[in-house]
Amino acid sequence: MKKISAISLACIFLLGVSCTPQEENDSNTFDRKALLDNIATELIIPNYEQLASTSAELTVQAELLASTPSAENLAATKQAFTNAYTAWQACSSFEFGPAATAIMKSLLNTYPTDVAQIQANIESGSFNLNQVSNIDASGFPALDYLLYHADEATVLTEMQNTNTNAYLLAICEQIESISAATLQAWKSGYYDTFVNATGTDVGSGLGMLVNELNRDFELIKNFKVGVPLGKRSLGEIFPEKVEAYYSKKSLDMALSNLQTIRLIITGDIADGNQIGLAEHLDAVNARYNEQLLSEAILQQLDKGIEAMEALNSPIDEAIVEQFAATETAYNELQSTVTLLKVDMPSQLAVLITYQDNDGD
Amino acid sequence: MFKSPISYLLIAATLFVASCTPEEESPKNEYEIPTTYNFENVDYSGQSARIQMLDSLGKLMRTSREGNAVSFSDLEAIYKNTSGTLFGSDKQLFDKTFEGDRQMFLDWMQDLATISATGVAGEPGVAGVDGSYLFDSNGVELEQVIMKGLMGAVLYYQATTIYLGLDKMNVDNETVEPGKGTAMEHHWDESFGYWGVPTDFPSNTEGIKFFGSYSNQRNEQIGTNQALMDAYLKGRAAISNKDMAARDEAIDAVRANWELIVAANVIHYINGTLANIGDRPTRNHQWSEGYGFLLSLKYNDERKISLADWQTAMENMGTSPDALEVNDPNLLAVKNTLSTIYGLDAVKDIL
Numbered sequence: 001m002k003k004i005s006a007i008s009l010a011c012i013f014l015l016g017v018s019c020t021p022q023e024e025n026d027s028n029t030f031d032r033k034a035l036l037d038n039i040a041t042e043l044i045i046p047n048y049e050q051l052a053s054t055s056a057e058l059t060v061q062a063e064l065l066a067s068t069p070s071a072e073n074l075a076a077t078k079q080a081f082t083n084a085y086t087a088w089q090a091c092s093s094f095e096f097g098p099a100a101t102a103i104m105k106s107l108l109n110t111y112p113t114d115v116a117q118i119q120a121n122i123e124s125g126s127f128n129l130n131q132v133s134n135i136d137a138s139g140f141p142a143l144d145y146l147l148y149h150a151d152e153a154t155v156l157t158e159m160q161n162t163n164t165n166a167y168l169l170a171i172c173e174q175i176e177s178i179s180a181a182t183l184q185a186w187k188s189g190y191y192d193t194f195v196n197a198t199g200t201d202v203g204s205g206l207g208m209l210v211n212e213l214n215r216d217f218e219l220i221k222n223f224k225v226g227v228p229l230g231k232r233s234l235g236e237i238f239p240e241k242v243e244a245y246y247s248k249k250s251l252d253m254a255l256s257n258l259q260t261i262r263l264i265i266t267g268d269i270a271d272g273n274q275i276g277l278a279e280h281l282d283a284v285n286a287r288y289n290e291q292l293l294s295e296a297i298l299q300q301l302d303k304g305i306e307a308m309e310a311l312n313s314p315i316d317e318a319i320v321e322q323f324a325a326t327e328t329a330y331n332e333l334q335s336t337v338t339l340l341k342v343d344m345p346s347q348l349a350v351l352i353t354y355q356d357n358d359g360d
Numbered sequence: 361m362f363k364s365p366i367s368y369l370l371i372a373a374t375l376f377v378a379s380c381t382p383e384e385e386s387p388k389n390e391y392e393i394p395t396t397y398n399f400e401n402v403d404y405s406g407q408s409a410r411i412q413m414l415d416s417l418g419k420l421m422r423t424s425r426e427g428n429a430v431s432f433s434d435l436e437a438i439y440k441n442t443s444g445t446l447f448g449s450d451k452q453l454f455d456k457t458f459e460g461d462r463q464m465f466l467d468w469m470q471d472l473a474t475i476s477a478t479g480v481a482g483e484p485g486v487a488g489v490d491g492s493y494l495f496d497s498n499g500v501e502l503e504q505v506i507m508k509g510l511m512g513a514v515l516y517y518q519a520t521t522i523y524l525g526l527d528k529m530n531v532d533n534e535t536v537e538p539g540k541g542t543a544m545e546h547h548w549d550e551s552f553g554y555w556g557v558p559t560d561f562p563s564n565t566e567g568i569k570f571f572g573s574y575s576n577q578r579n580e581q582i583g584t585n586q587a588l589m590d591a592y593l594k595g596r597a598a599i600s601n602k603d604m605a606a607r608d609e610a611i612d613a614v615r616a617n618w619e620l621i622v623a624a625n626v627i628h629y630i631n632g633t634l635a636n637i638g639d640r641p642t643r644n645h646q647w648s649e650g651y652g653f654l655l656s657l658k659y660n661d662e663r664k665i666s667l668a669d670w671q672t673a674m675e676n677m678g679t680s681p682d683a684l685e686v687n688d689p690n691l692l693a694v695k696n697t698l699s700t701i702y703g704l705d706a707v708k709d710i711l
Contacts, residue, residue: 235667338530
């Protein structure tokens with residue numbers, strides 16, 4: 001921030017003196033590689049490392065639970081699940097490169113989960129988790145159901161069924177293997193691809209980062225909050241459609257997800273060079289009315305995060321008990337979308353290429 | 361983001377600089393609102409095509425009134441524009457229908473097709489043609505329920521919930537695509553396109569369709585022709601002149617006036633139903649139109665009527681016009697609820 005602010009300051013003074021519009025800015029002189037390196041080295045790779053290690057631990061715990069369905073092992077598996085699911089929230093904004101190839105987000109986190117399909121798979125004992133039809137019967141949401149849908153005694157009884165614990169294990173192993181493969185791909189070449197794609201075009205590091213950040217943010221707004229809140233159903237609420245419904249961790253998960261998005265913008269990760277999207281915006285002197293666009297974005301994003309933090313229960317319960325507060329949170333997130341999706345990309349010369357809605 | 365002392369300097373610098381740069385973001389305070397929808401870069405051809413598709417769907421279903429068998433696959437082909445070439449367009453009604461109700465409309469089309477193929481004369485309890493309409497065994501005219509329902513689930517839903525919703529309104533308003541305007545202008549135009557009126561409405565009413573026509577039919581009592589047109593003109597001019605406060609007023613006015621058209625038509629058809637209570641074909645036809653309009657009321661997500669009141673009204677409307685009584689208290693309850701909510705007490709009996 002310090003270094004870049006000084007540069008922007010210089011630019012502004014120059015502009016101020018000449019009084020010319022800042023059409024062609026120094027977007028070419030900003031060191032995009034430093035930005036991409038900071039995000040990749042300090043955020044993406046460590047986050048995938050965390051996901052890989054927590055999901056490996058989840059498999060270990062699930063194996064113990066399968067072999068000895070005890071209360072202790074169930075509690076440990078639930079804890080490992082929470083750790084890995086939380087780690088995933090810090091990765092879900094990076095659905096490009098290896099993660100996109102693996103369709104990681106769909107396989108790991110499609111919700112609401114299809115309980116009937118899960119039960120059918122368990123009953124038959126024969127299933128292919130890579131099949132499209134099983135996308136909503138696998139990943140973390142399926143584990144969420146298997147581990148939390150009933151009281152401890154019931155779940156433990158179910159875990160004595162070989163088909164049930166085999167299904168649980170298969171899902172854990174799938175999560176573990178996708179996570180390990182994605183991490184490996186980043187470490188063995190994709191890092192270079194990413195940081196050296198320093199343009200702003202489709203396929204550039206910045207282009208992918210900004211697109212997927214936006215897509216992920218809209219998924220939070222629409223599916224973690226909006227759909228359960230009735231925003232896609234003309235006001236009819238569907239609390240049971242929240243993420244992490246059975247474990248009651250929907251709010252924690254959404255907040256972890258939002259905090260990662262915030263970090264991509266600030267770039268303020270302990271050991272890095274502190275360069276995030278905000279610094280890039282400042283370097284091109286991106287403004288929003290009377291303030292810096294980066295500040296406007298962070299202010300609005302923080303309003304969304306604070307409004308979410310103001311909910312005092314999982315989102316499904318908040319919708320019933322604190323409807324107005326939940327709607328406020330949704331509206332604050334909605335207001336952030338414009339800044340992130342319209343103002344930020346245009347200032348960074350990035351084109352939003354994903355289709356969020358069918359047009360015309 | 362660590363804020364160094366230098367960033368405060370920077371803020372001070374930007375404030376200083378602002379005094380000598382042009383005010384880009386502030387709206388032009390004075391701009392003209394035209395009296396017709398003749399703006400630059402307007403394109404709602406997709407909406408016009410869908411209006412024509414809905415019209416064809418209606419015409420095909422209507423042939424069942426003369427006892428012709430209507431094939432479901434023909435109805436589906438129009439509803440989904442299976443050929444991708446209807447009216448020179450690859451657009452379709454199906455994928456623009458409120459998602460939660462798509463299957464319901466397909467099921468109704470299937471029922472209509474099945475009934476139309478029987479060739480049996482209709483009477484209470486027996487599906488078939490009675491008078492000049494085709495009814496199901498409950499006396500419901502599926503053609504009307506489908507048409508008025510789709511007007512709501514496609515035209516009204518898209519024009520209000522979708523195109524005037526935050527996702528479509530909080531978009532770019534800087535980059536002009538030739539022929540289509542900015543993203544925000546285009547979304548506004550698409551909403552207007554679903555209304556089904558000419559650009560110089562209401563002085564010209566030629567070719568008005570669907571909600572354009574139903575606004576015009578009730579206009580004497582509710583005055584929505586000019587009010588809704590004014591709202592659309594105001595909003596489009598506001599967007600082109602970056603006047604977001606005026607745009608937001610116009611969004612509210614469009615939603616409110618369109619909703620008024622829907623509500624007034626429910627009351628109109630309830631009146632028609634009760635006035636023809638002893639004439640089964642006319643009564644049931646009118647009831648079916650009213651049912652379709654009442655169903656439509658829900659598709660505006662910022663509607664004035666609450667979801668609970670709407671659900672109660674649907675229950676009171678019932679599912680069979682053959683089961684109605686003289687001065688049916690349930691239908692009167694719907695009428696009175698709506699006239700209270702929409703301030704139509706003074707005109708509710710002449711709608």
